[in-house]
Amino acid sequence: MRAYWALLRGQARSQTSYRLSFAIDFVSNVWATVLDVFTVFVLFGVTRSLGGLDLREALVVTGMSACAFATGDMLVGNIERITLYVRTGRFDAVLVRPLRALPQLVLLDLPLHKLSRAAFGTTVYLVALGAADVAWTPSRVLLAVVAPVGGVVFFGAVFVITASVAFWWTESGEFGNAFTYGGRDFTSYPISVYSGWFRNAFAYGLGFAFVSYYPALALLGKPDPIGLPGWVGWLAPLVALPATAAAALIWRAGLRRYTSTGS
Amino acid sequence: MMTVIAAHGLRKEFTVRVKVGWLRRDRRTVAAVDGVDLAIERGEMVGYIGPNGAGKSTTLKMLTGVLTPTAGQISVCGFSPVRQRTRLARRIGVVFGQRSQLWWDLPLRESFDLLRHIYRVPPAEHAVRLRRCRSLLDLDEFLDTPVRQLSLGQRMRGELTAALLHGPEVLFLDEPTIGLDVVSKQAVRGFLAELGATGDVTLMLTTHDLADIEKLCRRLLVIDHGRVVHDGTIEALHARYGSRRRVVVELESPEAPPEVPGATLTVVSPLRFEYDLTGATAGELLVRLAGLPIRDVSIVEPDIEDVVARLYTGVPVTDAP
Numbered sequence: 298m299r300a301y302w303a304l305l306r307g308q309a310r311s312q313t314s315y316r317l318s319f320a321i322d323f324v325s326n327v328w329a330t331v332l333d334v335f336t337v338f339v340l341f342g343v344t345r346s347l348g349g350l351d352l353r354e355a356l357v358v359t360g361m362s363a364c365a366f367a368t369g370d371m372l373v374g375n376i377e378r379i380t381l382y383v384r385t386g387r388f389d390a391v392l393v394r395p396l397r398a399l400p401q402l403v404l405l406d407l408p409l410h411k412l413s414r415a416a417f418g419t420t421v422y423l424v425a426l427g428a429a430d431v432a433w434t435p436s437r438v439l440l441a442v443v444a445p446v447g448g449v450v451f452f453g454a455v456f457v458i459t460a461s462v463a464f465w466w467t468e469s470g471e472f473g474n475a476f477t478y479g480g481r482d483f484t485s486y487p488i489s490v491y492s493g494w495f496r497n498a499f500a501y502g503l504g505f506a507f508v509s510y511y512p513a514l515a516l517l518g519k520p521d522p523i524g525l526p527g528w529v530g531w532l533a534p535l536v537a538l539p540a541t542a543a544a545a546l547i548w549r550a551g552l553r554r555y556t557s558t559g560s
Numbered sequence: 561m562m563t564v565i566a567a568h569g570l571r572k573e574f575t576v577r578v579k580v581g582w583l584r585r586d587r588r589t590v591a592a593v594d595g596v597d598l599a600i601e602r603g604e605m606v607g608y609i610g611p612n613g614a615g616k617s618t619t620l621k622m623l624t625g626v627l628t629p630t631a632g633q634i635s636v637c638g639f640s641p642v643r644q645r646t647r648l649a650r651r652i653g654v655v656f657g658q659r660s661q662l663w664w665d666l667p668l669r670e671s672f673d674l675l676r677h678i679y680r681v682p683p684a685e686h687a688v689r690l691r692r693c694r695s696l697l698d699l700d701e702f703l704d705t706p707v708r709q710l711s712l713g714q715r716m717r718g719e720l721t722a723a724l725l726h727g728p729e730v731l732f733l734d735e736p737t738i739g740l741d742v743v744s745k746q747a748v749r750g751f752l753a754e755l756g757a758t759g760d761v762t763l764m765l766t767t768h769d770l771a772d773i774e775k776l777c778r779r780l781l782v783i784d785h786g787r788v789v790h791d792g793t794i795e796a797l798h799a800r801y802g803s804r805r806r807v808v809v810e811l812e813s814p815e816a817p818p819e820v821p822g823a824t825l826t827v828v829s830p831l832r833f834e835y836d837l838t839g840a841t842a843g844e845l846l847v848r849l850a851g852l853p854i855r856d857v858s859i860v861e862p863d864i865e866d867v868v869a870r871l872y873t874g875v876p877v878t879d880a881p
Contacts, residue, residue, distance in 0.1 A: 303677030311665040314706075390659040392626040394678060395649035553628050553642075556574060 300396055304404040312409055322410035327417045330363050333485055334421055348487030349522045353429045355487060360422030361509040362484035365448025367418035371411035373403055373453035377473060380463040399548060431516055444512035447534025451508050454540035455480055457548055464551030484509045489522045504540060507533035564730055564762045565600040570632035572618050592618040594786030603759040607777035608766045615786040616766040620732050624654050637729055650679060653723035653731045661722045662707045668718050669703045672725060679726035686725055693721040696751050713744030733765035737772055749775050770868060782871060803862035804836040807845055812853040820848045
């Protein structure tokens, strides 16, 4: 554990050695999430209800998604830099150290400036919870805490899976973003606004519905217009488990396939 | 004696895509390493050489657990490199010339400190090893400089130190002197020679600079097209590929050189001729030359570069006499 802490320390020292650029990144990172929330307000300028939820209720979904995504992105998101490591062969240097490859990659470039965004996402979530009429019970309090944590793990797994593609397809480019940033956009709104195969694929096939929508319904005590039973929301955070298992399997298979570069 | 590095039937295939038409691409399997057997004992210093693309780096990457072999068995320090990668990593040091272990934006000193935590080295041991490297590699003048500002030679000395601070039993060096100036090369070689002299560290290095090998390695492994084509001393390589010691004779006044059995005569000028020793010793030859008005005699050792160049270009070479 101390060894990983040393990696984090090295990264913190490296990043803060460029003070101005760190400060600019720190502040500018909030904007992405501000815009996400702003979009929800704009939508409610033209409609009073979105997928059966009013503005304050919809903000719980958006806030939970923002909190989970921003935190997951900060902690694991930079794994997408693996394409760079694989393409340049710098991954070799990672593999000759007595530490596991995945935590090393995550900690070696942990984007500390994204802390601001995670904090903002969490604030939006807390404010939305306060503004919405939640009939608080001990189990709802527990769900309010567990659901975003499950979301962080879920998004982390999505980042690892999409990044692992680099082992097979070195120039994977923007492919992964469809699922990571696409997933964030999908989970920002009640899934009842989507329809057809697209909704089924993203919501149930890939599990994004269980990140923010169903837990929010359970918190708000609302029925699902699509027709799933009420207990789904309470179990939704468990979707992080199969996602993590899939991520671990794909990552390991990728490592075995790593072919390095000539030198 | 203890075998530290053992490999049997080691093979690594890569798939390459070859353009065959406007759009069509064929997948072709290429064996970068094609059935390599190795047995390296504790304390040996082994030079691993071969032309570009012969499979040197690929072998090293398989021995260090970076790449998974397509076939074959490996044991390094008793570990299976890929399966027990992190445990093996504590016991070996690796310098891949182009892949830095240092933190680009931090002073060298801080990289060393971080590595102490990563390898969980007791502070006292770490301090002793660092002090030794500092004096042998002259690190002091740039210890507080961020790595990104170091010259290549300085960085390489930093990399070597970084690879040694956890006291590895085996050191793998991939082109440790590539791109270095003469002074840095000598510093690195001198340091490695000293390290090898202790007999505790096993060293395996790839290089294109044959001076590295001549200064450091008693044993030479030559690899070509993924196969080991020579395993032995430099002398054995010369014997096998027919390189000869040469005796160059200069005279005071013109005189006909005698024919000597076991030596091939080449007349360069009336005052200068050369014998390639094909069986006779230098001593025997000199006895036969005793009556000549000799001004100077020099014995030229065979040049390993010639032998290796012949190996690399694939010119068939005569087998051992």
